Amino acid sequence: MPENDKSKSVPDSPEEMSRRQFFIKIGVTSMAIAAAGTAAFSYEYLSPNVLYEPSPIVDAGKPDHYPPDSVTLDPQTAIYVVRTGEGFFALSAICTHLGCLTAYKSDLAIIACPCHGSKFNREGVKIEGPAPRPLPWLRMWMSDEGNLMVDRSQAIVSKQVVRI
């Protein structure tokens, strides 16, 4: 009759615990450890370690493919190669609002997003919302073969132009 003997199963000294309490504690603790382990394993399992995604480094081709004073979008890689009088730079074509692909409107000389109407100038500076930030400049350099290279994973803060 364990129900009736409750008073006896509780030991007199507060430091001591009954056999039942001890096993309950062991059980609950081990379940908690197992749950934490399961959560950690699940998180690790759900995060892929290898991504079969396109390389962030893009070969944008020879500089003379780009006419002077032009903005060229490559929709596959989502970058703009901009050629100004000073030289070349690369802009991300992904809208900073919700990730849509923007487009260059040559007649208005602006970059516009079709999804929610954000507008940027050709240097990526925001003209009109809802985009919270300007389009980032991406690191650009010349390869040994004389091709323009862009790293889409590296935004640069200082607006450096690649001079030819």
Added chain:
Amino acid sequence: MANTLDQFVDQLRENRIWRSIFRSGTGESNLHKSLVVQQNVFLHLFSIKARRRTLEFRATWYLGAVTFGTFMILVITGVLLMLYYHPSVPQAYADMKDLQYVVSSGVFLRNLHRWSAHAMVFLVFAHMFKVFYRGAYRTPREFNWVIGVILLLVTLLLSYTGYLLPWDQLAYWAVTVGSNIASAVPLIGAKLRFLMLGGTAVNANALLRFYVLHCVILPLFAILFIAVHFWRIRKDGGIYAGDQSSEVGSR
């Protein structure tokens, strides 16, 4: 003729095999009618008795039942669509087009799935409005309202994950936008988006993850919570009849 048919049905229901399956047996008594409901694994979720006025059209407009009907249509048509659809980047869009133009009745099943999905979202909201404006969410039914809100979220997630599967431009950009909204969650946003898409962009992993969510994980959650939702109707004293005085356990 009718008499002999009735006799035949009665004989069938007295048959030993029939009785081994349906133990309640025949009879018109209240006890027998109750046993039919109580001893059936599907029906036992529901009450054996209901107030007549709760079964009238004006009480509920049958919105919950019709929502469940659309869910059943979605399960059946969805399973059939799975027989032709491959959740892979090169094939998904082509399979969707094959369903429309090549597979016999494919366009019918696909459109039935699509329209039922739209109808289900509408009906879930209509059901919630009806429950809200009748005050049927109040004690003792407040927890069933919470289950209903969970079911609303599951319905919306089913809609959202199903949106990607045609793998067309609309699907791609809708999920790009949606996953970027998820990344606005404070602190864990970027991680959440990464887990959701299985990568940094909407790609093969995202398509497969959305497919598994849409076809397995979310429907299981929906069925689980629908079962609890129905069972709670009985446990909370049946469908809300409208008058507070006859309520069991109110206040």
